[in-house]
Amino acid sequence: MSQSSPLLEVKDLKKHFPIQRGVFRKVVGHVKAVDGISFTIEPGETVGLVGESGCGKTTVGRMIMGAYRPTNGEIWFKPEDDVERINLAALTPSEMKPYRRYAQMIFQDPFASLDPRMTVREILAEPLVVNKLAKGAELEGRVRELIEMVGLKIQHLNRYPHAFSGGQRQRISVARAMALFPRLLVADEPTSALDVSVQAQIVNLALEIQQRMGIAYLFISHDLGLVRHFSKKIVLMYVGRVVEYAPAENLFGRPRHPYTEALMSNVPSTKPELMGRKIILKGDPADPINPPPGCPFHPRCLYAQKLCSEDYPPLREIGPQHFVACHFAESLDLRGCDALGCVI
Amino acid sequence: MFLNDDFVRRMRRNGMAMAGLGIVVVLFCVAIFANQLSPYPPSHIDTTNILAPPTWSHPLGTDVLGRDVLSRMIHGAGVSLSVGFVAVGISTLIGMILGAVSGYYGGLMDRIVMRFVDVMLCFPSFFLILAVIAFVGPSIWNIMIVIGVTSWMGVARLVRAEFLSIRERDFVQAAISQGARDGRIIFLHILPNALAPVLVAATLGIASAVLIESGLSFLGIGVQPPDPSWGNMLTEGKDNIEIAWWLSVYPGMAILTTVMGYNMLGEGIRDSLDPRLRR
Numbered sequence: 001m002s003q004s005s006p007l008l009e010v011k012d013l014k015k016h017f018p019i020q021r022g023v024f025r026k027v028v029g030h031v032k033a034v035d036g037i038s039f040t041i042e043p044g045e046t047v048g049l050v051g052e053s054g055c056g057k058t059t060v061g062r063m064i065m066g067a068y069r070p071t072n073g074e075i076w077f078k079p080e081d082d083v084e085r086i087n088l089a090a091l092t093p094s095e096m097k098p099y100r101r102y103a104q105m106i107f108q109d110p111f112a113s114l115d116p117r118m119t120v121r122e123i124l125a126e127p128l129v130v131n132k133l134a135k136g137a138e139l140e141g142r143v144r145e146l147i148e149m150v151g152l153k154i155q156h157l158n159r160y161p162h163a164f165s166g167g168q169r170q171r172i173s174v175a176r177a178m179a180l181f182p183r184l185l186v187a188d189e190p191t192s193a194l195d196v197s198v199q200a201q202i203v204n205l206a207l208e209i210q211q212r213m214g215i216a217y218l219f220i221s222h223d224l225g226l227v228r229h230f231s232k233k234i235v236l237m238y239v240g241r242v243v244e245y246a247p248a249e250n251l252f253g254r255p256r257h258p259y260t261e262a263l264m265s266n267v268p269s270t271k272p273e274l275m276g277r278k279i280i281l282k283g284d285p286a287d288p289i290n291p292p293p294g295c296p297f298h299p300r301c302l303y304a305q306k307l308c309s310e311d312y313p314p315l316r317e318i319g320p321q322h323f324v325a326c327h328f329a330e331s332l333d334l335r336g337c338d339a340l341g342c343v344i
Numbered sequence: 345m346f347l348n349d350d351f352v353r354r355m356r357r358n359g360m361a362m363a364g365l366g367i368v369v370v371l372f373c374v375a376i377f378a379n380q381l382s383p384y385p386p387s388h389i390d391t392t393n394i395l396a397p398p399t400w401s402h403p404l405g406t407d408v409l410g411r412d413v414l415s416r417m418i419h420g421a422g423v424s425l426s427v428g429f430v431a432v433g434i435s436t437l438i439g440m441i442l443g444a445v446s447g448y449y450g451g452l453m454d455r456i457v458m459r460f461v462d463v464m465l466c467f468p469s470f471f472l473i474l475a476v477i478a479f480v481g482p483s484i485w486n487i488m489i490v491i492g493v494t495s496w497m498g499v500a501r502l503v504r505a506e507f508l509s510i511r512e513r514d515f516v517q518a519a520i521s522q523g524a525r526d527g528r529i530i531f532l533h534i535l536p537n538a539l540a541p542v543l544v545a546a547t548l549g550i551a552s553a554v555l556i557e558s559g560l561s562f563l564g565i566g567v568q569p570p571d572p573s574w575g576n577m578l579t580e581g582k583d584n585i586e587i588a589w590w591l592s593v594y595p596g597m598a599i600l601t602t603v604m605g606y607n608m609l610g611e612g613i614r615d616s617l618d619p620r621l622r623r
Binding site for chain 2 (some may be wrong): 114
């Protein structure tokens with residue numbers, strides 16, 4: 001039984017933010033930040049959620065964390081092995097409270113995610129105190145374990161966040177998230193505010209902890225190259241929808257969506273002779289308030305045909321576990337990272 | 345807290361703020377040691393020495409009943425300070441609670457509280473205070489309370505604005521996802537980060553509370569004679585202003601200096617807390 005159901009199953013998730021105008025707050029339209037996405041995460045595995053800025057990746061993460069209420073859809077989460085899974089999307093904030101500790105989050109901006117008025121000790125102790133998991137000497141012991149787990153020192157506990165660099169703050173965030181032994185960690189671009197050298201340290205730290213504690217990750221990023229590194233499956237989003245969802249090796253070996261190909265062609269390559277093939281997309285991403293008819297990607301697509309501007313291509317399975325939203329997925333011969341010689 | 349090294353260094357370099365702080369500290373000492381500092385008891389009547397001009401035995405002269413003006417002013421300092429602090433304490437407490445609730449919960453709660461603020465702001469507050477005092481009777485406690493409950497609106501708006509912006513910060517989201525309750529988030533996470541502008545508003549608020557108290561006492565519905573207060577000393581002085589200028593000038597200067605001191609201190613704190621806001 002426990003093997004058959006995944007840790008997290010997101011079904012047809014939508015979030016539409018109303019746009020209100022005027023004195024009477026009349027709703028004049030909706031920003032379709034997330035418009036029907038589905039994916040699953042098995043216990044202990046890493047799923048990469050990739051897309052460009054504003055495509056709705058963060059909104060998905062925040063809905064799973066319960067910060068936003070979905071407009072539509074289901075979020076099935078299994079907090080423990082021998083517990084029935086529950087639909088988080090149907091719970092009120094107070095009903096959700098007992099399940100919150102099983103899913104934790106690391107944030108993009110390490111300068112906003114730690115309370116500037118609290119010492120590191122207070123920050124790390126808070127989750128344990130709030131959930132009444134430890135107190136007194138046991139609490140101090142746990143806090144020390146946590147800070148050492150992320151490679152910082154016990155004497156750092158008395159300092160305030162402003163005394164730390166971005167990378168160190170992100171380590172503190174990781175320690176805080178791990179305090180409750182979550183089953184799922186939502187990492188919302190945890191490295192995008194850091195230097196490249198520090199990015200690798202944080203990613204390695206996260207992977208090391210994952211192996212030790214068996215946590216599943218939802219790794220949100222705009223960087224395909226980074227995500228390839230450790231994701232088992234990849235969900236690629238474009239303007240609130242999934243364009244391609246596949247196991248990482250299939251996606252990078254043979255992408256089936258033109259958008260995926262375009263992104264891959266821009267990952268730095270070890271084969272400079274192929275660099276000329278870089279696909280530069282024209283124009284801006286579609287407006288989520290008023291998306292174009294048909295496929296939202298068609299105005300920028302190199303392979304677009306008449307059908308693309310008329311019909312929306314539904315997400316369909318074209319290989320084992322490989323889902324694509326493109327009318328011509330079978331006929332296009334697209335080149336993935338392997339053919340392009342991407343670094344990483 | 346926000347009183348970090350940077351803040352202290354900028355305060356030290358700010359001449360105006362230090363002058364204001366000096367005035368406030370001196371006033372405090374005067375109020376605390378009033379009995380030791382004043383040459384005569386404040387209500388000591390000396391009918392042989394009425395309306396005496398400043399001399400060595402009465403440095404600031406005497407009033408119509410022969411009471412020493414300096415002694416009465418020294419005792420009046422305590423009245424001004426206690427009215428200022430208690431009134432601002434009340435208004436800050438009310439303002440913080442309503443502002444926090446309004447900013448944190450938002451929605452209907454926010455709209456109700458903010459409309460209530462608008463209604464309160466519609467009344468000319470001095471006349472509102474006059475009306476209430478006429479109803480409940482003048483006493484120093486009534487004045488403190490009435491000033492407090494009619495001047496919390498600015499703090500409420502300020503705290504609400506801070507809550508609206510801090511509520512959206514990631515560390516609040518992190519606390520929510522750990523299962524922290526609302527009370528913990530409001531008091532341990534958001535409020536400490538919202539205190540800096542409240543401190544500035546409170547300091548400036550003391551200045552205006554002192555001014556209102558003086559005004560009420562001047563009109564005869566504040567501190568009641570024979571208890572000395574700078575405001576009621578002005579009232580007594582105005583009848584004899586042609587023959588005894590010292591009765592009006594010294595209490596007036598005391599009010600001026602106090603209000604200026606708090607304003608300078610408040611503005612100094614504001615500039616030092618966030619140097620970018622400086623004009």
